[in-house]
Every structure is written in structure tokens, then in C-alpha cells.
Amino acid sequence: MAKGIPLGFIMKYSRLFVCLVAVPLLLIGCFSKQPDKKPAGDSTAAKSDVMNAFRLSQITVPSNTAYSNILEDFDINDLQNIDRALTIFTNNKADSLSRDSMLISFNEFMTSVMQEYYSDKLLGNRKLMEQFENKEDRTEAQKLISLLASHGINIYYREGDFYLEPDMKFVLDHLNGVLTASSKSYLQTKISLAKGFYTINNQPVSPPDSLALQIVALEDFMLKNPEYVAKDEIQAQYIDALTSYLSGMEQLPLFTPNTKMLEPVYQDSYLKYIENYPKRESAKTIKKFYDLLASKGFKYDESFDSFLSEINFTPPQNPQ
Numbered sequence: 630m631a632k633g634i635p636l637g638f639i640m641k642y643s644r645l646f647v648c649l650v651a652v653p654l655l656l657i658g659c660f661s662k663q664p665d666k667k668p669a670g671d672s673t674a675a676k677s678d679v680m681n682a683f684r685l686s687q688i689t690v691p692s693n694t695a696y697s698n699i700l701e702d703f704d705i706n707d708l709q710n711i712d713r714a715l716t717i718f719t720n721n722k723a724d725s726l727s728r729d730s731m732l733i734s735f736n737e738f739m740t741s742v743m744q745e746y747y748s749d750k751l752l753g754n755r756k757l758m759e760q761f762e763n764k765e766d767r768t769e770a771q772k773l774i775s776l777l778a779s780h781g782i783n784i785y786y787r788e789g790d791f792y793l794e795p796d797m798k799f800v801l802d803h804l805n806g807v808l809t810a811s812s813k814s815y816l817q818t819k820i821s822l823a824k825g826f827y828t829i830n831n832q833p834v835s836p837p838d839s840l841a842l843q844i845v846a847l848e849d850f851m852l853k854n855p856e857y858v859a860k861d862e863i864q865a866q867y868i869d870a871l872t873s874y875l876s877g878m879e880q881l882p883l884f885t886p887n888t889k890m891l892e893p894v895y896q897d898s899y900l901k902y903i904e905n906y907p908k909r910e911s912a913k914t915i916k917k918f919y920d921l922l923a924s925k926g927f928k929y930d931e932s933f934d935s936f937l938s939e940i941n942f943t944p945p946q947n948p949q
Contacts, residue, residue, distance in 0.1 A: 693730035
């Protein structure tokens, strides 16, 4: 998923060039794709850690290009480089647009680290699987969960495989002071979607209602941040959510298989959406679909497929 960003950062002024190239070279010597050489003795190791922290604190990147160049040289096999990447981010001197791009670059780097960790440490690791499957003794599993969490990674074990996800709250907590308003909103939206949605009684909402709330959250973000650097990603999520909302989900088809009747949970959700968000473009589309369903007695008809194939799922451009 993560793609590299082309190198080629050319500075105009020699003083700035020394600041941005000489200092990263010092850092690369410590954190790049080289085997770690641990100093002998705790005292020496502690001094080394202090020196490394000092070097990090001296790097003040002025743009996403400079930040990306540094990330290119970071060893993706070292989880601590996630923390170092965050530290460098917090010291940036970039403008707002570059800072937004830097967040995307960081997310791509973090994804690369997670992919490498999965391939190297988790894939096919039967011993580790047994530790997570052990209901009586969770000691070893909890150690790994805590280790990854300390670097902003959530690990899940389901149906014989491991899944890694970035902890966006971890990222937000570390970068909150230097993010633009749009990037904060982006992370908050991702956090909200990851947490899921619950009723006032703290019960999970129905799958269709969950999709409805995802549509609302994503639509709100796009309306408020139409030119955000990650707008394509958000738009793709919006289209996926709206498509599933109107065509059904694999785990919950739109129509009951035996009777071909619309599942009541979808009908209830459509009515709530139309009532709660009457001025949204998405609500207008949902109402047209609901009216078509009603005209067919809420029983499957081929005209539904034609209607869905002709829908313009492009998100609205103007606030409603």
C-alpha cells in the first residue's frame, strides 16, 4: 500500500543545505538500514541514546520533500523509527500544505514498517499463534501487544492470522501541536470510523446504520476540506460506504434470500437517514432509491440494479 516518494531535494542556499543534509547524514548513520551495534555497558548505551535524541532534535525539515528523503533512509525493520519519524515531524518548519503532505508520508512509512513486521515476524509463526490462542496464559501475547502499542500499532489475531493497524489516536496525540486543522480533522475522522458507532445505551448500531454514519462522517470531512491532500482516499471510502449502503453487504444482503423482500433493518435505516439529513445530496439519492423500493412493494426487482448502475456516487462539492 505504501509507495516511495521520489528523491531529489535540491537546496538553493549553502547554509540550509548543510543544515538539512549534514545533520540527516549523522542520523542515517544511527538509524538507517544497518545492523544495530549496541554499545557495551548500560552507561555507554544510555549516553548513546541521549546523543541520538539530540541529533533528532536538531533536524528541522522545511518541506515534505526533505522529510520524505529522511524517511527513505530509515530502516523499516526498526519499530523505533516510527517514533523517530514522529519526532522529526514535530520539529518541522514546513508550511501548511507541506505539513499535510508530511502526514501522508508518515502514514505511508508506518504502513511499510507494519508490512515488514508482519512478513518478518508474524506470517506463519505457529509458536506465536499458539500464544495468542492460549486462553489461560496471555502473558506472551500481551507482551507483543504492549510492544507494538508503544509504537502506535494495534495487533489483532482472528481466524488463524494476524492483523496490524495504525493507532491514529497515537499519531494524533504525538503530532497534535503541529498539525493543520485539516490534518487534525482527517485523523479524528479516521479515529471515529475505527472505533465504530454505538447507541446511547452503548450498544453497537446495526450494520446499515454504521454505514450511514460512516457516509455522514466522510461527507462532512470532504465538504469542509475539499482540497485536502488525502481527498482521493476519503472519497474512495465514501463511495465504498454509500455503495454498500444501497446494494447490501456480504454479511447482510439487502434482500432476504428466500422471500426477496427488503431486509427491515435496511428499510428502517433508510427512513432515519432521509429524516435526519434531508438536505444532503446523499439523502436525496437514498430517497430516490427508497421511493423505487416502495413502488415495487420492497421486493427485489431488476430495476433496482439499473438504478444503482446509473447513480453518480461522486461526493457533493458544496455544503448543504
